[in-house]
Amino acid sequence: MYKAVFMDIDDTVFNFKKCSESALKETFTTLNLEYNKSIFESFTEIDERLxxxxxxELLSVADVLNIRFKELSETLGMNYDSDLAKEHFGNLLGExxxxxxxxxxxxRRISADYKIYAASNGVLTMQENRLNLSGLKRYFTDLYVSDDIGSAKPNFGFFAESMKRAELESSDILMVGDSLVSDIAGxxxxxxxxxWYNPYGLENETDIxxxxxxxxxxxLTVVLNS
Known part of the structure; x- marks a missing residue:
């Protein structure tokens, strides 16, 4: 029987695409820049690649945050302060x-019987703030986020350190997430x-x-009770 659930955050707890697009649109508005859907598509391609x-482990979290708006500026041929865009976007996404x-x-249901731990790639302060604002943080025993853990999913180091902090064995845990590459492979x-949380019924074209x-x-409650 499982003792705990490791829960991915982006696109499992929160709809990251909608959150990200809202934050990007507001960032461009704040900087008095023209915004359209193609800008978000370009941003998404850059963001996912980074x-x-x-x-x-070819880039640090800080590298990703520092590079993506510089690359977006070059891709769009737009002249703006990439550091200011980074700051605005980070603050807005955190909300x-x-x-x-x-x-x-x-x-609410599963927290009555299992400990729930956030298991997320990203920035701890941002994820913690979002969970606080949403009122969901009360369901989580602790938050394990890659910039604080020092390793990212799917790397073994992320899970090893998370299990160490939670004082759990691998057999105690059920990992829930939308990404085959990060969550399931990890x-x-x-x-x-x-x-695998697959709300859109995507085909699994991998060996994972x-x-x-x-x-x-x-x-998920059915899985835990099976």
Missing amino acids: WKKQKE QYIMEPGIEEVL ANNAGIASV KADYEIKSLDE
Whole structure:
């Protein structure tokens, strides 16, 4: 029987795409810059590529945060203060908490029987602030975020340090997340059972296999009770 749930944050607890787009649009408005949908598409491509390098330990979290708005400026051919854009975006994203459907009720239910730990790539202060603003932090025993842990999912080091802090064995934990590459592969590497949250019914075109797959977060209680 599991003792704890490791819960991814972005696109599992919060809808990161919607949060990110809202923060980016407001950043451009604040800087008096023209904004359209294609700008967010360019930002997303840059952001995902840089975070992939960070997961591969080719970049630090600070590198990602420092580089992405400089690259976006070059890609768009727009002249703006990338450091100021970085600051505005970080502050605004830290205030965005558009939740995935049903997450609050699911956290309320499972927190009665299991300890819940955030297991996230990103910045601890930002994730903590979002959880506080949303009112969801009360369901979490602790928050494990890559910039504080010193390693990112899917690297074994992230899970090893998180398990050490939680004083848990791999067999005690169920990892829940939307990313096959980060959450599921990372859990597999650490010998942790996993649940792939796949709300859009995406095809798994990788060799990465989760122990369970759910389309709705409500199904998580069924998995835990099975």
